Amino acid sequence: MPTPQPRISNVNPTKHFFHQACYRSLAQATPSCPARSCNTTLNAPELPLPKFTLSGRMQACLPQHLYPNEFTNMETKILAVDPQKLGTTTVKASGQDLIDEWEIDYVHGQDYESLKRAAQDLIHTNVPVAFPTETVYGLGADATRSSAVKAIFATKGRPADNPLIVHIHSLPQLRALLSGQREMSDGSLQAKNDSIPAIYRPLIERFWPGPLTIILPAPTNSILAPEVTAGLPTFGARMPRSILALSLLRLCGRPLAAPSANASTRPSPTAAEHVFDDLEGRIHTIIDGGPCEVGVESTVVDGLSHPPSILRPGGVTVDQLRKCPGWENVTIGYKDKQEGGADKPRAPGMKYRHYSPKAEVVLFEIGAGRPSVEELKVRNRIGIIRTKSWESALSLTTDHQGASSTKGNVGEMEQPAFASSTRNDSSRMSNLLRSVMQHQVPHAQKHTAAEGLEVWDINLGASTEDVARGLFSALRELDKKNVDVIYVEGIDDQVDDDIATAVMNRLRKAAEIRL
Known part of the structure; x- marks a missing residue:
């Protein structure tokens, strides 16, 4: 029998949830006026659901074409989707193209x-949808x-000069974007005619996918919304290694701009629970595909610069990149702290505070030791x-209660029904099999x-x-315990x-103190 997908404790995936707070936090972080603090006035409800009237200041903060003067609290619904139950996936060689179909x-x-x-x-509304990938x-x-892309910035409270990554389901779709089209009749092009840079x-x-x-380079006739590139002449693209993400992309038939949810x-x-904690009431739908496989965002590379550079560390290593022709001398183009300044970031995660x-x-x-007993005793509640x-709890006590810590994998579920491939198991597309692995979410002891x-x-x-x-x-779990400080x-x-570089890059950006 397949291992059941992990489900969110105390959350019924078929239940509707109503956002109880006003949109003050959304207005505070809206890109057009990130420093403003706006209030809302609660009107007597005319419908079963509560309605909010926006003050003049709040209306100035929110994109006018996205939000009417009055709007109803959103219902946030978690929809569990088991990738094994979607159907039979067929992977086959694509002839002379770069990856399998x-x-x-x-x-x-x-x-x-x-x-x-x-x-x-995604097709008919401007409200973003949260969905799983192999990274986050x-x-x-x-x-x-x-209008749809602006809703991402408003929902997250994301600065407007922070570009978004475009997710695609196939190389023909990517070539269409590079040619300023939605679709191409012939997406499998020869290298000499290929719009994808060599x-x-x-x-x-x-x-890829991965x-x-x-x-x-963004074409002069680009069909991408200008908000995606944040005014840059380039855009970032990737093909996720998740059968759920790829299926969603193909079903909606258009590229998706998608930062972390x-x-x-x-x-x-x-995990879907993390999305719900942050965005309850701001979006309608969260697709629950279980915990993510990789756990940190994608590696971002710039091959248009000379030499090529890595703009963000992630799931692909420097050593792996340097084994590829043309990437032997790839350089590091990121820092382990926010870069600040007035320049626009070339990739997500380069300029603003993250992961906190x-x-x-x-x-x-590494090698810096551990917190001293004296330091710990001045605290009331700490996370480790x-x-x-x-050592466990830094050897402060041998008594414990509550949930046990978890680590490692639960183990693979039964493989989904994959038809025979004309290539061997080293094919990148065969990694779609890994997108249905299920992993445990850490719990604090x-x-x-x-x-x-x-x-x-x-x-x-x-x-x-x-x-x-x-x-x-782990960071989110300890936040829920209302700890005063987290020692890592x-x-x-x-x-x-x-991968270690990516982990430490995120931790250095999250930490107030580094020892």
Whole structure:
């Protein structure tokens, strides 16, 4: 029997949820006036659902063409979709093109209907949809429609000069974008006529679909909404390694602009529960495909610069990139702290504060030791994220209660029904099989130390992959425990392991104190 998909505790996926708060937080973080604080006035409801009248200041903050003067609280619904129940996936060689083609013979059950409903929302409304990828959950909207893309910025409270990554389901769709078209009759082009820059061909062959975003030139007749590029002459694109994400993209028939599905500056979401915590009442639909496989965002590379550069570390390593023709001398183009300044960021995650929980984060770099007993005793409630060396609860006590820490994988579910491929298992498309693996979400273990000190402890394990997969979940889990501070044991990122580099990059941006 297949291992059941993890479900969110105390959340019924078929139940509607009503947002109880006003839109003050949305207005405060709207790109057009990020520093404003706007109030709302509650009117007597004329309908069963409460209605809000926006003050003049709040109307000035929100995009006028997106939001009417009065609007109703959104219902946020979590729709569980099991990738194994979507249908039979066929992977076949595509002749002379760079990667294999895939098709699904859909089974018209509840899972397919939920995904189809989400696709229809993306086509017919401006409200973004949250969906899982192999990296983190994304907040998607039609990348060709300005009103839909602006809703992403408003929903997240994202700065307007922070560009978005465009997600595509096939190379023909990407070539159409590069040619200023929605679709192309012949998407499998010869290299000499290919609109995809030659520098990216070896990367696409090796890493797509997967956690790699490439920076591409935007055509003068681009159909992408200008908000996607944030005024840059380029855009980032990737093909996700998730059968749910690819199916959603194909069902809606258009490219999706999709940053992480969290409120701006918060840790990225790696489970549907995380999206609900941040965006309840701001979106209608969250597709629940279980916890994410990778746990950190995609690597972003710029092959249009000379030499090529890495703008954000992620799921593809420097060593892997340097084994590809033309990428032997790839350089590091990112920093481990926000770059600031007036320049527009070339890729997401380069300029603004990211990945931060509500609690203060203290990062102990590799070899920096651990918190002292004296430091811990001045706190009331602390969180600890361990990796390789720290003892449970830093040996403050042997008593514990509550949920046990979890680490590692639950194990693979039964493989979905995949038809025979004309290529061997090394094909990049065969990695779609990995998109149905299910992983555990870390849970904190409670300890009570002397003098009433409350300690919440999470062990992510020694594996770099497990640390990456559980990091954002661990930060969010400890936030829910209302800890005063989170102490994090860092990992070694000087070992040609870009997953470790990505983990430490995120932690350094989240931490107020680094030791």
